[in-house]
Amino acid sequence: MRLIIGAKWSSTWTMRGWLIARLSGLAFECDTLWLSRPDSKARLAQVSPTGLIPVLDHDGFLVTDTLAIAEYLWELAPGSDIWPADRQARAAARMAAAEMHSSFAALRAALPMNLVKRWPVANGLPSNVKLVNRPGVPAEIARVQDAWRHTRARWGAGGPFLFGAAFNAADAMYAPMASRFRTYAVELAPDAQAYADAVLSHPLVTEWIEGAHAQAREVGWDAAVAFP
Ligand SMILES: N[C@@H](CCC(=O)N[C@@H](CS)C(=O)NCC(=O)O)C(=O)O
DSSP states (O other), rough: EEEEEEEEEHHHHEEOOOHHHHTTTTOOHHHHHTTTTTTHHHHHHHHOTTSSEEEETTTTEESSHHHHHHHHHHHTTTTTSSSSSHHHHHHHHHHHHHHHOOOOOOHHHSSSSTOOOOOBBTTTBBBOOOHHHHHHHHHHHHHHHHHHHHHHHOOOOOSBBBBBBBBOHHHHHHHHHHHHHHHTTTOOHHHHHHHHHHHHHSSSHHHHHHHHHHHHHOOOOHHHHHHO
């Protein structure tokens, strides 16, 4: 199997796809497709029926869309770490993943992910208030924290993740969100901050983040920090 990913510091959906592929426990290779080069659209059109990545290529069968990839890999590796073993917990994990997949458009547009960037704020300058207070963004920041809180209250007692001790695809879906909150120094409630910290320190997430740093060094740190 081959997974096509984008730049590790900025490609949220391919980060999720990669984390989920790793959770499957199945062997796969990765190809990187840079999304902001002059030939990117043409290359995307060649490899992805939707013109979007991630794409999972399984012996020539192409699976697009992160949630579809999660389900395809789950069928290949049922009982893997992608979803919880309990049926209701699994439904709840799919609900959490689906909400992330279909929501938070204002937040995602205002605070693009950049894993190698920290928005520096000293004495309130330069202010990020304009970004985090854009219409719709504060309500979505609150909703993300509520979603984490309610899921953890029902399912998370055994550990730091949404469903307890095991990091699963729902956590993978929220990893780019946790990283945005860190990059833009968004003030979170203590329980949400603890969850975001746990996600960002999970070994698979740190492996991806280390890859992002390596790519940024290779491409040129200033260019990576300036993008998007
Ligand atoms: N709904 C899709 C979204 C995928 C998506 O938007 N991917 C971005 C990269 S993170 C992309 O391919 N963008 C194309 C471009 O920037 O030209 C999924 O779940 O995989």
